[in-house]
Amino acid sequence: MNASHSSRPARVVASGWGWRHASRRLPAVSGLDLVIEPGERVLLLGPSGAGKSTLLAGLAGILGDSEDGAEAGALTLDGAPAARQRGRAGLVLQDPEANTILPTLGDDVAFGCENLAVPRDEIWRRVARSLDAVGLRYPLDRPTAHLSGGERQRLAIAGVLAMSPGLLLLDEPTANLDHAGAAEVRRAVAQTRTTLVVVDHRVDEWLGLVDRVVVLEPAGGLIADGPPDTVFARAGSALEAAGVWVPGSHPLVSRTPPGPSPSSLRSSSPDETSDETPDESSPRGTLGPVCRSSPADPPLVTAAGVAVGHGGRAVRKDVDLEVRAGESLVITGPNGVGKTTFAFCLAGLTSPLEGEVRASAQLAHGTRSPHPHRWRAQQLLTRIGTVFQRPEHQFVARSVRDELAVGPRLVGARDQSALVDELLERLRLTHLAHAHPCTLSGGEQRRLSVATVLATAPRVLVLDEPTFGQDRTTWTELAELVAAHVDSGGAAVSVTHDDDYVRVLGDRRLRLEATAVAQAVRA
Amino acid sequence: MTGATASAAEASTAASAEASAASNARTDPVAAVNPLALWFAAVLYSLPLLTSVDIVSGGTSLGVWLVLFTALGITPATIVKRTWPLLLAAPLSGLSMLLYAEPGGTVHVTWWLVTVSDNSIELALAITVRVLAIGVPTLVALVGIDPTRLADALAQIARLPARFVLGALAAVRLAGVLAADHRSLAQARRARGLSDTRSLTGWLALAFALLVTAMRRGTMLATAMEARAFGSGERTWARASRLTRRDAVVVALALGIALAAVGLALATGTYRLVGSGGGA
Numbered sequence: 001m002n003a004s005h006s007s008r009p010a011r012v013v014a015s016g017w018g019w020r021h022a023s024r025r026l027p028a029v030s031g032l033d034l035v036i037e038p039g040e041r042v043l044l045l046g047p048s049g050a051g052k053s054t055l056l057a058g059l060a061g062i063l064g065d066s067e068d069g070a071e072a073g074a075l076t077l078d079g080a081p082a083a084r085q086r087g088r089a090g091l092v093l094q095d096p097e098a099n100t101i102l103p104t105l106g107d108d109v110a111f112g113c114e115n116l117a118v119p120r121d122e123i124w125r126r127v128a129r130s131l132d133a134v135g136l137r138y139p140l141d142r143p144t145a146h147l148s149g150g151e152r153q154r155l156a157i158a159g160v161l162a163m164s165p166g167l168l169l170l171d172e173p174t175a176n177l178d179h180a181g182a183a184e185v186r187r188a189v190a191q192t193r194t195t196l197v198v199v200d201h202r203v204d205e206w207l208g209l210v211d212r213v214v215v216l217e218p219a220g221g222l223i224a225d226g227p228p229d230t231v232f233a234r235a236g237s238a239l240e241a242a243g244v245w246v247p248g249s250h251p252l253v254s255r256t257p258p259g260p261s262p263s264s265l266r267s268s269s270p271d272e273t274s275d276e277t278p279d280e281s282s283p284r285g286t287l288g289p290v291c292r293s294s295p296a297d298p299p300l301v302t303a304a305g306v307a308v309g310h311g312g313r314a315v316r317k318d319v320d321l322e323v324r325a326g327e328s329l330v331i332t333g334p335n336g337v338g339k340t341t342f343a344f345c346l347a348g349l350t351s352p353l354e355g356e357v358r359a360s361a362q363l364a365h366g367t368r369s370p371h372p373h374r375w376r377a378q379q380l381l382t383r384i385g386t387v388f389q390r391p392e393h394q395f396v397a398r399s400v401r402d403e404l405a406v407g408p409r410l411v412g413a414r415d416q417s418a419l420v421d422e423l424l425e426r427l428r429l430t431h432l433a434h435a436h437p438c439t440l441s442g443g444e445q446r447r448l449s450v451a452t453v454l455a456t457a458p459r460v461l462v463l464d465e466p467t468f469g470q471d472r473t474t475w476t477e478l479a480e481l482v483a484a485h486v487d488s489g490g491a492a493v494s495v496t497h498d499d500d501y502v503r504v505l506g507d508r509r510l511r512l513e514a515t516a517v518a519q520a521v522r523a
Numbered sequence: 524m525t526g527a528t529a530s531a532a533e534a535s536t537a538a539s540a541e542a543s544a545a546s547n548a549r550t551d552p553v554a555a556v557n558p559l560a561l562w563f564a565a566v567l568y569s570l571p572l573l574t575s576v577d578i579v580s581g582g583t584s585l586g587v588w589l590v591l592f593t594a595l596g597i598t599p600a601t602i603v604k605r606t607w608p609l610l611l612a613a614p615l616s617g618l619s620m621l622l623y624a625e626p627g628g629t630v631h632v633t634w635w636l637v638t639v640s641d642n643s644i645e646l647a648l649a650i651t652v653r654v655l656a657i658g659v660p661t662l663v664a665l666v667g668i669d670p671t672r673l674a675d676a677l678a679q680i681a682r683l684p685a686r687f688v689l690g691a692l693a694a695v696r697l698a699g700v701l702a703a704d705h706r707s708l709a710q711a712r713r714a715r716g717l718s719d720t721r722s723l724t725g726w727l728a729l730a731f732a733l734l735v736t737a738m739r740r741g742t743m744l745a746t747a748m749e750a751r752a753f754g755s756g757e758r759t760w761a762r763a764s765r766l767t768r769r770d771a772v773v774v775a776l777a778l779g780i781a782l783a784a785v786g787l788a789l790a791t792g793t794y795r796l797v798g799s800g801g802g803a
Contacts, residue, residue, distance in 0.1 A: 060750050062746060062749045062750050086749075086752040086755045087752040087755065090750070090751070091750040093743070093746070093747060093750070095743070097700060097740075098740075098743040098744065098746070098747050099747055100696070100747075101693055101696075101744065101747055101748055101751070102671065102692065102693065102696065103670065103671060103692075103695065103696050104671060106761075107671055107761065107762075110761035111748075111751055111753070112751035112752055113759075113761065114758050114759050114760060114761055115751060115752040115753045115754070115755060115758050116752050116755070116758075117756070117757045117758055117759045118759060119759060120759060120760070120761060120763065123759065123761045124761065127761075144696070145696070145699060159751060160750075160751070163751065163752065344710060347714065349710040349713055349714055350710065376718075377712070377713045377714075377715075377716045377717060377718035378716045380713065380714065380716065381716045385714070386710075386711075386714040388707070388711055388714070390707075392739075393704075393707055393708055393711045393736075394711040394712075394714060394715055396712065396715055396717060396728070396732070406715060406716070406717070407715065407716060410716040410717075411716070452715070453714075456716075
C-alpha cells in the first residue's frame with residue numbers, strides 16, 4: 001500500500017508541442033521541444049502571454065478536446081499523452097479560493113483520491129500523510145473557510161499529493177500570499193519527491209529549490225534553458241528585456257520630485273536603502289525640500305482612530321494616518337489584518353467601524369461632506385481613485401476604449417475622445433482598443449485598470465496590491481506611473497507585500513500588525 | 524521504524540476524525556442520523572398532520588417532541604437557534620386567523636373587516652400550534668444537516684449522479700465567496716463613479732456583474748475539480764453513507780407520533796379536516 005502511494009516521478013517530453021485556444025487566432029504555445037527528467041525541479045519563466053499557464057494545463061491534462069482548442073505535436077508523461085493520464089500530474093492554481101473545493105479540510109484532500117477510485121481506508125491514510133507533508137495540523141473537520149491564504153495553498157498541495165502524482169505543477173502558487181504564507185508553501189514544496197514544474201514571478205525565492213530554469217519564448221520555443229546560475233549569467237539582460245524577473249537585478253524607477261532638488265533614479269535594490277524599519281516612519285516625504293507640500297499644508301486625507309474589520313467585527317483599531325500631497329505611502333502587513341479595508345476607508349468606498357476619515361477642505365471642495373464615504377460616486381472620480389487588486393472587478397464596459405471613456409463622461413471632461421486616445425497610447429493599449437477588457441492578459445488588465453483611474457485625474461490614488469503577479473515590464477510601468485503621479489503633486493496610498501515596490505515608492509510606510517483582536521478573530 | 528511511526532500517526536489522525544464525528548454526535552444527536560432518513564422522516568411526519576387543523580393533534584405531537592428533545596439532550600437554546608423564524612411566524616399566522624377567520628359561535632369584537640368570534644379564537648390557537656408542531660421538529664432535524672453528509676447520502680443511497688451532487692456541494696461553498704464578491708463589486712462600481720444601486724439600472728448592472736463573476740468562479744471551480752481528476756470515471760467515497768437500524772427507528776418514530784396524535788384527535792372528536800369550514 002505504502003509503495004503505491006509514493007509513485008515514481010514522471011518524465012515529461014514535449015516534441016513540437018503547441019496549443020491554440022478555440023477562441024484565439026494565434027496559438028498560446030507553439031513548437032515546444034522540452035524534456036524534463038524524472039525528479040527534476042523546473043522553474044518555468046517567460047513574459048506574460050508566453051503560454052506558461054497553457055503548458056501547465058496541458059501537462060495536467062485539462063486543456064480539453066478538439067472543441068476547446070487545437071493541439072500540435074505531442075506532450076507526454078512517461079511516454080503516454082498527458083491528456084489521457086489525469087491524476088498522474090497534479091496542478092495547483094494561483095488563486096487560493098479557486099483551489100478549495102469542499103467545505104472541510106479532510107474532505108477536500110480526499111476529493112482527488114475519490115476521483116481516482118482509491119479504496120476508502122487507503123484514502124484516509126493518504127489524507128493524513130499528505131496533510132502531514134505540508135504541515136497542516138488541524139482536525140479533519142476544520143472548515144476550509146477558516147484557513148488563511150497560505151494554509152489554503154498548502155491544503156491544495158496536500159490534495160494533489162494525496163493523489164500520489166508523478167508530476168507536481170504549481171501555477172504562481174504564492175502570488176496572492178504574504179511573505180510568511182509564501183514561505184510556508186515553499187517549505188511544503190521542498191518536502192515533495194515528484195518531478196516539479198513551478199511558474200512564479202518571485203524568482204529569488206525559488207532559486208534554492210529548483211535545479212533548472214526554463215524560459216518560454218512568446219513566439220514559440222525557448223529563450224533559455226539550464227541550471228539557474230548559468231541561465232541568469234548568460235541570458236540575464238535578454239530575460240530582463242523580456243519582462244522576466246532576474247534575481248539580484250532590481251528595476252530603476254525615476255523619481256523627480258518637484259522643487260529645486262535634482263531628479264533621482266531610485267533602485268528597488270535592498271542595499272541602496274537604509275530605511276528598513278518596519279514601523280511608520282517619515283524619512284523622505286514629509287521633510288526637506290523634496291516635498292511640495294510643506295508641513296503647514298493640511299494633509300489631503302486624515303484618518304484618526306480608525307477601526308476596520310470584516311463583517312462588522314473590528315480586526316484592527318486605532319489607526320492614525322495622514323495622506324499628503326507629493327508623497328507615496330505604502331501599507332504593509334500580514335494577510336487578514338485589514339489593510340485593504342483600511343485603504344478602502346481612505347478611498348471613501350466604505351465607512352470605518354470606528355473613528356473618522358476626513359478629507360481636507362481643498363479636496364472636499366464642491367462636496368457636501370468632509371467624509372469621503374459620504375460623497376457621491378461621481379465626486380470620488382476627480383478626488384480619490386482606487387485601483388483594485390482584481391482588475392476584472394472594476395471593469396464595467398464591453399471594450400477597452402469604452403472602459404476608459406466611462407470616467408471622463410461621468411465628470412463631463414472636455415475632449416473625451418482625445419483624452420482616451422492619449423491614455424491608450426501612454427499605456428500601450430491602442431492595439432487592444434476594441435477588445436473586451438476581460439479577454440486581456442493579466443498585465444494588460446492591470447494597465448487598463450490603472451488607466452481607467454488616471455482618466456479622471458484624481459488627486460489621491462489608492463492601490464490595492466497593484467503589482468501582484470506582474471512581470472517585470474508591467475511592474476516597472478506601474479511603478480513609474482505612480483511615481484509620476486506623486487512627483488507631480490498627487491498622493492498615492494498603496495497596500496502591498498512587494499519589497500521592491502516598498503523600496504521605490506515607500507516614501508512613508510505604515511505597517512499594520514495583527515493585534516490581539518485580530519488573533520481572536522482568526523482563532 | 525519510520526514506517527511504524529508513520530502508521531501510528533495515520534492511525535491517530537484517522538482516530539481523531541472518528542472522534543470528532545463522535546463528539547459531534549454527542550452534542551447533536553440529530554447528526555448521528557442519516558440525512559436522507561431525516562428528510563424521509565420529516566415528510567412522513569408532516570403529511571398526516573397537514574390534514575387537520577385542531578389543537579389536540581398539534582398540541583400532542585408538539586409536546587411529545589419537546590419531551591423527546593429534552594431527553595436526547597437537545598437544549599432549548601439549540602431549538603430556538605434552529606427555529607427562530609418559525610417562532611416569529613407562527614403567532615402571526617395565528618393572529619390573522621383570529622382577526623379575519625370566518626365567524627362562528629359567539630362574536631366578541633367586530634370592527635370593519637375584523638371579527639373575533641369563538642371560531643376564530645379556536646382556529647387561531649389551532650393554527651399557531653399546528654405551525655409549531657410541524658415546523659419545530661422538522662427544522663430541528665433538517666437545519667443542522669451537514670451538506671457534505673447529505674451529499675454522501677444522496678450519491679451513495681439515493682444514487683444521484685456524482686457530478687450533480689458534488690457540483691451542488693461545491694456550489695454551497697461558493698455561496699459564501701459570492702457574498703464577498705458582491706461587496707467587492709459594489710465598491711468597485713462606486714470607485715468607477717457608478718455606485719447608485721438604488722436605481723433599477725444600477726441594481727441590474729450590479730446583478731449582472733455578479734452573475735458574470737459567479738460564472739467565472741464556477742468555471743474556475745470546474746477547472747480545479749478537473750485538475751483533481753474529477754469526472755475521469757468510477758469514483759470511491761471517502762465517507763460511507765449507510766442506513767442503519769437507528770435511521771429506521773427515527774422514521775418509524777416520526778410517523779408513529781404523527782399518526783398517534785391524529786388518532787387521538789379523531790377519538791376525542793376534535794379532528795377537523797382542512798378546508799371543511801367552520802366548526803359546529
